[in-house]
Amino acid sequence: MAKLRIGISACLLGQKVRFDGGHKRDRFLTGDFETYAEWVSVCPELEMGLGVPRPTLRLENAEDGTRLIMPKTGDDYSAQMAVYAEQRVERLATLNLHGYVLKSRSPSCGMQRVKIFPPDGSSGSFAPKGVGHFAAVLMKQLPHLPIEEEGRLNDPMLRENFVSRLFAYRRWRELVAGGITRAALTTFHAIHKYQLMAHNQTGLRAAGGLLARPDAFPNDDALASAYLVAFTRIMKRTPTTRNHANALQHMIGYFTKNLNARETAELTQVLEDYRLGLLPLILPITLIRHYVRKFDVSYLKDQIYLFPHPHELMLLNRL
Numbered sequence: 001m002a003k004l005r006i007g008i009s010a011c012l013l014g015q016k017v018r019f020d021g022g023h024k025r026d027r028f029l030t031g032d033f034e035t036y037a038e039w040v041s042v043c044p045e046l047e048m049g050l051g052v053p054r055p056t057l058r059l060e061n062a063e064d065g066t067r068l069i070m071p072k073t074g075d076d077y078s079a080q081m082a083v084y085a086e087q088r089v090e091r092l093a094t095l096n097l098h099g100y101v102l103k104s105r106s107p108s109c110g111m112q113r114v115k116i117f118p119p120d121g122s123s124g125s126f127a128p129k130g131v132g133h134f135a136a137v138l139m140k141q142l143p144h145l146p147i148e149e150e151g152r153l154n155d156p157m158l159r160e161n162f163v164s165r166l167f168a169y170r171r172w173r174e175l176v177a178g179g180i181t182r183a184a185l186t187t188f189h190a191i192h193k194y195q196l197m198a199h200n201q202t203g204l205r206a207a208g209g210l211l212a213r214p215d216a217f218p219n220d221d222a223l224a225s226a227y228l229v230a231f232t233r234i235m236k237r238t239p240t241t242r243n244h245a246n247a248l249q250h251m252i253g254y255f256t257k258n259l260n261a262r263e264t265a266e267l268t269q270v271l272e273d274y275r276l277g278l279l280p281l282i283l284p285i286t287l288i289r290h291y292v293r294k295f296d297v298s299y300l301k302d303q304i305y306l307f308p309h310p311h312e313l314m315l316l317n318r319l
């Protein structure tokens with residue numbers, strides 16, 4: 001399997017680029033997940049010339065947002081970071097990334113909840129609600145790119161959601177590379193149907209609605225752009241147990257008539273146990289895969305929902 005190309009805060013790979021010459025190697029990313037990743041490492045503070053070691057930076061409150069300040073010297077690096085980030089993200093955009101992992105809480109790389117300090121150099125802090133200055137440019141310039149922080153990836157649901165989004169975005173890129181047509185878009189939507197349903201049923205209907213009225217768009221590229229906005233919005237929503245159960249129930253409907261009484265009872269019990277949190281998601285999904293193969297249910301065979309990412313990652317075992 002071709003690797004996913006993923007941008008990453010360099011310190012998460014174990015590179016000694018932090019202000020104190022240390023790193024923040026992430027065990028999941030550099031462990032089980034590394035087999036599937038081709039990393040593009042970026043350390044904004046180092047690359048913009050601050051060196052290692054260096055005095056720390058922090059976000060300080062300002063009338064027009066936040067400033068990126070080095071408290072030790074009082075220097076303001078906001079403008080320098082803005083220029084660097086624009087140019088770096090422009091280059092990253094040419095690399096066809098499939099996602100990005102940022103270091104949490106960093107005034108440069110944090111995507112949310114970064115501490116904002118008062119502007120007078122005092123040590124008190126406001127509620128953490130800032131965004132790192134590099135991360136802000138990255139998220140603005142590449143709005144469809146799956147982006148997540150390493151800290152949030154410790155949550156099994158957020159981790160599974162992010163990895164699903166990485167693979168989904170790669171399929172989107174492959175679709176675009178093959179040439180956008182209405183037929184290709186419809187197929188893309190069809191194979192993601194139950195994955196989208198697990199994320200958000202209303203969103204699934206809205207995305208399908210776009211494809212049902214292609215003449216509302218001047219051309220296929222405009223239709224694809226609108227679809228990508230809808231697809232990204234749905235995939236960003238973390239699936240709930242209830243939504244998973246709903247998607248599974250809909251899939252079961254395709255082969256219920258083929259099941260005998262014992263098989264029906266067993267599948268119903270497994271689904272109910274999953275709903276109650278007694279069994280992980282992998283169990284009903286494995287049973288459904290089995291019946292899809294056994295009864296040759298052609299519409300479900302290609303559903304991404306049944307095979308969203310490599311099983312070796314065991315992400316469905318923890319949901």
Ligand code: SF4
Nearest residue numbers: 010011043103106109
């Ligand atoms: S958080 Fe970002 S700026 Fe800080 S060391 Fe890591 S990669 Fe560099």
